[in-house]
Amino acid sequence: MGSPWFIDNMNILFRLLAAMLMGGLIGWERERSSHAAGLRTHILVCVGSALIMMLSVYGFADFIHETNVRIDPARLATAVISGIGFLGAGTILFTGKAITGLTTAASLWVVAAIGLAIGAGFYFAAFVTTLLVLLNLWVLNIVEQRYIRRSKAHAITIEGISGILTLERVSKFLYAENITIKRITFIKERSGHTLSSDTLLTELRMNVEIHHEYNPMDIISRMQKIDGVTAVSIE
Known part of the structure; x- marks a missing residue:
């Protein structure tokens, strides 16, 4: 059984590409609707989150046997979830007639979580979450405009x-x-x-x-x- 603190280069490449794909799918939906944060922004957030998660889990493996050193894989992930709020806040605008950008801010927050999941190897959870987010942004948006908020x-x-x-x-x-x-x-x-x-x-x-x-x-x-x-x- 391999060490839980080690990851090879092929797995690193796969996780970063998967983050780029899933973040890009959500970003494409935002881009086609002309929102402030679009394709590239969502890709960067997802890939960056995946990299930080891998760094948090595997980046300090050389120090696990050192005396008085404790490895906490969730520490950097917590910082990502807190820090993404600043980027999301930049997409929220008050135009004088309504507040816009809340959904895009939420999509950035979810994309960061998807990136963290991919970086930790939770592929199924990341894939299902991506599908659910696309369902919410695309299908439920049509339902909302047609039947709820007309x-x-x-x-x-x-x-x-x-x-x-x-x-x-x-x-x-x-x-x-x-x-x-x-x-x-x-x-x-x-x-x-x-x-x-x-x-x-x-x-x-x-x-x-x-x-x-x-x-x-x-x-x-x-x-x-x-x-x-x-x-x-x-x-």
Whole structure:
């Protein structure tokens, strides 16, 4: 039976390639959805975690017979789990209308755990976890959007001529389109830039929820038909 403190070069290569593959699968899903942390980030996290785990288990084998030396294979792994939080925090953004990046931050944390599992030789656990993560990110995302959370947060800014553009007209339009208003800011009577200098403009800034099947360009074109509207933007 071989020593539990020794690993050959072929096993090292296999584990690093496996980490690259499994981290890449999850990263590819994030990349195709244009998230902050994509393919390369997830690969680097997974491969780095696998390397650190192998270093923690096998890197100090020469010292196990030294007096007063105790080997703790989990010590560096604990540091990885704690440290990945800083990288995950960088993907979380507050855009003014919603908090985004939480799922990507969680995927980075799970990818780090997968890398640690591969580095420790837990191939089956790493493989099953990768499949479950892909199921959650891809399949359950479709189910969530279609059956559970059928609307998405957007920020709408409407600019129009004071006295003509009214909150009542905008509210009536949004109600007819089944768009839910979460927050609204009304800025009244400021000088126009594109119109004559004596024209006063009204600006409405709204945080709303729009159904996923709605086309933002179609909403903009119809909003521009509201009396008094001079400009519309949706984020």
